[in-house]
Amino acid sequence: MNMKNEINMENVPLSKKNERFEAETKTLTADELEDTIYWGGLSPRDKRFLDEEKGGVFKYFDLNKLMERKMYKRELFYPVAEFGGEIVGLGELERKPDKESAYWMTFVSVDPEYQGRECASRLEEEIFRFAKEKNITIESSRYSPEGWKKLKPFQNKLAEKYGVRFIDSEEKMID
Numbered sequence: 001m002n003m004k005n006e007i008n009m010e011n012v013p014l015s016k017k018n019e020r021f022e023a024e025t026k027t028l029t030a031d032e033l034e035d036t037i038y039w040g041g042l043s044p045r046d047k048r049f050l051d052e053e054k055g056g057v058f059k060y061f062d063l064n065k066l067m068e069r070k071m072y073k074r075e076l077f078y079p080v081a082e083f084g085g086e087i088v089g090l091g092e093l094e095r096k097p098d099k100e101s102a103y104w105m106t107f108v109s110v111d112p113e114y115q116g117r118e119c120a121s122r123l124e125e126e127i128f129r130f131a132k133e134k135n136i137t138i139e140s141s142r143y144s145p146e147g148w149k150k151l152k153p154f155q156n157k158l159a160e161k162y163g164v165r166f167i168d169s170e171e172k173m174i175d
Contacts, residue, residue: 023088024081026080033078060092076093076094078091080123081123089109091109092105093127096139101134102137105139106141108151124158136164138155138166
């Protein structure tokens, strides 16, 4: 069952759309995210996790990567922001193959309906909280031009706040 209609921002009064909302954050294992997306079925229960051209809303999320992780021995974690029982923000951490306790932060993405409401900031905070809890190093992989401006300085502040080793990529841009 898709709860999207129950919390669709079109139903929210205009005065509330720009207010900060309190999304809950947590980090899921790849198995937990897979269970959330599929609910034991053979196809995704929520099209928002599909590729963008098929109606997906999470830029850079690759459902195939999630599904093929065991074949390629990828260790993945997914920081999520939830609002009303629905995932509205998603990030990905992938363990570097050459280092046991270092993870690439491969992307942070927010459903366009919830952008501009500090959801990405909450996801970033969750990433660094999780890194501290698990005693892991975070390495940024690449930035979009928008991410370079907005997230890079914030990530450096969070690394300091949580005492997490953060390896910042140079200006590796993605489109």
